[in-house]
Amino acid sequence: MQRSFNNGNAPSIESSRIAHSIGTALDRFIKNNQDQFAYASGELSQLLRDIALASKVVNREVNKAGLIDLMGAVGSQNLAGDDQQKLDVLANIRFTRALAKGGEVCALISEESDTYVDLNNEGKYVIAIDPLDGSSNIDVNVSIGTIFSIYRRKSPAGTPIQPTDILQKGSDQVAAGYVLYGSSTMLVYTTGHGVNGFTYEPTLGEYFLSHPQLKMPEDGKIYSINEGLANSFPAAVQEYIKYCKDCQYTARYIGSLVADFHRNMLKGGIYIYPATAKSPQGKLRLMYECNALAFVAEQAGGRATNGKDRILDIEVKELHQRTAFYVGSKNMVEKAESLGIH
Template identity: 85%
Template sequence: MQRSFNNANTPSIESSRIAVPIGTTLDRFIKNNQDQFAYASGELSQLLRDIALASKVVNREVNKAGLIDIMGAVGSQNLAGDDQQKLDVLANIRFTRALTKGGEASALVSEELDTFVDLNNDGKYVIAIDPLDGSSNIDVNVSIGTIFSIYRRKSPVGTPIQEEDILQPGSEQVAAGYVLYGSSTMLVYTTGHGVNGFTYEPTLGEYFLSHPDMRMPVDGKIYSVNEGSANSFSAPMKAYIQYCKDQRYTARYIGSLVADFHRNLLKGGIYIYPATAKDPKGKLRLIYECNALAFIAEQAGGAATNGHERILDLTPATLHQRTAFYVGSLNMVEKAGELESAS
């Protein structure tokens, strides 16, 4: 005879938190999907783990930034002309150290460095990274992020890094992703087979799959642009903003690229950093900001252009090349492009 242990004094195991599945860790997910990689020999999987490890360290530093003296500027600027924050420098050190010790990357391109870094190993990959995007928001406790791209090197392993290894179009990326340090910390990445998001569980020190097969709505009702610079926008850009207002879209602009992109990825919308009179070629950097988010957007069903051309088709001429950037829901990006083309 089967006995029941369910009574008023004994909660069922099914209703207990003990029975709740803990979920799929990032490490297990990578292993289970390694055969999707174009070159499934383990190095790319290890690279993703190295990036995840460094992000955990940076997350720890971000979370305690207000308690110790690691907020504020260091008194210098990077090559892009941005004031370097203390956490910018710290994040760059953490990611560089993790990728160097991992041994799978042969070169590193970073927003915080004037030139690329030859990591002096036999790695098959090149990493482009913005270690801490939106760092000007650190002091006011607004979400910030990390953006990364992974490319296979073109030159033979064991030889000096060449320009062709560094200045690759975004279409050559084998993986890309970002980490969002917000109310929860998330790592979102793609290897060209869809987009998956993982949320960090700090008590276990692990990323768990929380957003499988992320899809960006084909339409949205959010537009994200710094309208404080509207007087210096082109006529087509002004026309698109007016179109958004006529459609009663909602304006949402955080000022942290990763945070604005992440919201629009989930809810549908468009993020625009257009060319202006001050920055006629745009302000965002192609190699380590726009390419990664463009790859993710396309893999999620969205689009990314410079207003005229697909971002992933652009071949960079310089390390810190800038571009105008339109990214988000497919129909919204296409509408903005129509107005630009009509000019």
């Protein structure tokens, strides 16, 4: 016999939860804010919906990966030299299909493809995407994510894709964001009017606004860096790490860029991936990792640099261009810059 511990006066926990509003659904939010888009003709709104749909499919695959043999490597490497995991390949397929069927994207730039994918349509947008960031964490149930950048094509719709459509600076982005697959799944994005976060409610199959107008704290006490490579860091980076330790900051490094960035976004902190002896140009990819997160960071009041230049101002010369990356709370990044990081 089931017993109730409700005294008859106070509402039960469950009824309180039901009565509590869970927020604005993503589709409604996009529709209500469409006039903020630089090109408010509907395509960008639909593109954001396509990304959300694909992320729901990827979220489902991630959650059941251990049950249907989706763990482990496929035995090949992408152009960046990373071992491709089964979920890397699957996520790339899911996003490519969703964006191709949506019709708003004319070209897709992906970490998992050597060159851009011409989607053979008259879409007005180009998207750069890391379908599943954090490959090394996939097999061990650690948070992973998707990162995306959206650009408006520069050549006329219906004509062949041009290099000027593909190699655009971060400052040309019309929207960018990320999806975090963690203890809960979140979609965070900006269209240049602040940053909003949406949490996925799996029983309803919808994203709901949970973090409106996100602001990154100007200061923080968290630094995120792979200290295992410390001996190959530039002297200024080693000096900054010493400064963090002298200030008794907390070291937190997950190894999934999205997860580390998201934590620092909420709590304040700096993420650092400098140039090293092994990767003198830096390791992270400008087009589909750094540009997107730099745009989000700046829209939330943060800062992003390669140590010399603002990330969003860097000229893109090749598809898989790498860069050093310092992103996070404004004052923390500026302090690192003052020490001459690069």
